[in-house]
Amino acid sequence: MKQSYYPQEIEKKWKKYWEDNKVFKTENDNGKPKYYALSMFPYPSGKLHMGHVRNYTITDVIARFKKANGFNVLHPIGWDSFGLPAENAAMKHNADPEKWTDENIAYMTEQLKMLGLSYDWDREVTTCKPDYYKWTQWIFLQLYKKGLVYKKEAAVNWCPSCGTVLANEQVIDGKCWRCDSEVEKKYLSQWFVKITEYADELLTDLDLLTGWGDNVKTMQANWIGKSHGAIFRFPVVDAPSGEKMEVPVYTTRPDTVYGITYLVVAPEYKDIEKLTTEENKKAVEEYRANARKMSEIERLSTDRTKTGVPLGTHCKNPFTGEIFPLWTADYALVEYGTGAVMAVPTHDTRDFDFAKKYNLPMKVVIQNPDNPSNCENEAYVDDGILVNSGEFNGMKNTQAKKAITQKAVDEGFGEFKTQFRLRDWLISRQRYWGAPIPVVYCDKCGIVPVPEDQLPVLLPKDVDFSVVGKSPITTSPTFKDTVCPVCGGHATREPDTMDTFICSSWYYLRYADANNDKECFNKDIVNKWLPVDQYVGGIEHAILHLLYSRFFTKALRDCGLLDFDEPFKNLLTQGMVLKDGSKMSKSKGNTVDPDEIFENYGADTARLFILSDSPPARDFDWSDAGVEGCYKFLNRVWRLVASNAENISHDVIACPHSVAIQTTDKANDDLIRTVHMQIKGITNDITNEFQFNTVISKYRELVNSIYDWLGKKPELNEEDKNVLSFAIVSMLKLMSPVAVYLTEEAWHELGGEGSIHDQPWCKWDENLAKSSSITMVVQINGKVKDKIEVDAEISKEDMEKQALESDKIKELTDGKSIIKVIVVPGKLVNIVVK
């Protein structure tokens, strides 16, 4: 065996061997229980970055660990390959986005293989290939049939830089999630997916996801935003047209209804013109025009300084008979509730600010009995007792919510209402590089879905990518015109493509049955593999991808395509990879290229380091010194194996845990115990929360223990050789999920049969996984005063006895009275004295 460690040589050899022999191919059924380990699939941007390396290494170690522990493991990979960067690259060079994408996939595939990831490449899925997007389109049609897809004219978010609309989830602080441009509002007819129909289930089923972090679950819960309240309808008393009108409002504070002093409708409110008097028309029109011109950003930045104008008309409060004015103000949002708000300045901070500014009246209706407030300086928004509220006076406001709404129900001007903040998912994109929406517009029949046997609707190739301001798809001379599948007359194709998040909402299902050309996936196979046992990916997908995928699973379940409710049983959101304290990015110039690490130190070093310094969920700070340290450690491991290769017993290699090793000296006994302890510790650390950083600490401890042992053994007898073999072979297996190449090479050099990655995981003996003696701590009044080395099996009584007999303790307790002695078996004795 070579005495020096040459990772580059070893790694290229095994990479080719694993690839040629399809070592990581997964059968759908091999009699073992299933385990599905999944990383969020990458966008083929060109090269892997360290975030990918971290993500895929974590999942890979989990997959290998589960495989060694007797599971049939599904560990696939694919490409989220539709999307704008490919199209932008194409437009820049007037080239084909497909070519750009294919080249990137080819390069990144080599990088993934170099990293030693145990994927079943036969299940590779590429969302931009017709054999995949055919089924994306098919699923679209199933949702259409179910009434979960519809087209409507709506105010939508438009990114001028990307030249397309965006879903609400893709607008971050009023800016485009991808390019950071300010998003504009546009009125367009677009396709929507009715995710709101599942709002309640998406919320309540979060409780089923015990394997998800609370942070992600709260983010989703907040996004869905369920609230309970009431709708009240206020009759308009002086509509200019003279017609009978009413304004409905949604409120979560029906208990404050006696305190209404005005009412606000959004500038975009549909009946606003009919509610405006001739005198106020000009001012209202101006205000509305101004609101329309303002971008989302400006509307947000007007935070706290509220503006508005009166409409001139009035409503009647059916509870009190009071008449109050109608206003329009942009703090009322047209998309939420009814687009109108009942204003109670005394008990709502926004209404309070507005009323102060425009000198509108206020009326206190909720009082804190212990600390009454007249709400002159601020709104009182907490719970209290109703006052000035007619028959409800004296009632607790929490009860009054129900009682007051009930009165509105009984008298016919209101009802109970549950409201969600979640909006329907806008999926049309005015771009080329996506799955075409499989719909045609017939001159006679209107909207007609493409029949399933005509799928896929292929992306046209005869397009001009140099166009600006419109989708390249519209430049195709052959794509647009077609025949109506119903009447055979002239029809035009839908030019929009689907949001790529549609493609990524079902890829994890396709992996189960990736090569099926008859259906999107076989129901039985999907039911067998899913749900995903462990999903690993970035926290940035906490809302977008994870919410959409949960919705898709539920919708496809209701289409009869599968039989489970949630796609991802356990979710690990890994932290970011930082360098010098900030996120790695090209603009900051603090990126580290994985290729360079592979070239200089090898993939095993990269894998070891990326797992070593932080627990997976926390951010990870990349340091060159840390890489160096990991490389040195692997060298140390290699030297340990290489310099002792001739002392390794073949019987032990063949069956390390069945050879009973007799120990006749303490050093040997201690090393055996250490190995058992480390097997137990490492196994538990991986099982509990995937604490790979402590796993790696334990690798180091184990290696240090073996070196220490060797230091005590200038010459090795037969027993020593068996003990050493057991320690080294166990160490290699324990390290094999992380240092995949080094351990495989060492295993072969030592004469092991087959692949170390097919060897079962190490077992430990509970009796051997503890040391023969323990350090008993003796405290006085909770402070450590002495440590005594005692036998591990010592009884409680003996512990107390030995503690009290210690010279040091005797001295310290001399002249004091012992009140109590607490004995924690196997740990410590605490003596309470006065």
Added chain:
RNA sequence: GCUCCAGUGGCGGAAUCGGUAGACGCGUUGGACUUAAAAUCCAAUCGGGGCUCAACCUCGGUGCCAGUUCAAGUCUGGCCUGGAGCACCA
């Protein structure tokens, strides 16, 4: 403003049930080997105080203030700081 997460040496972090705070590593310092360097190996490394130095002894210490307990990094209450998400959602 609301919600969630976090706060431990010079640094990354460890501490399973409340039971020895600082595992393991990085860095630093000293030493061995070497003509020299690299590599490697060994040792020290939370702070204050005591002792001429050292071994050693002693006190303090996990963001801050209280509390519960024989015992608190860990539990409870209140704050402070940082990060993330949502944000005029009625």
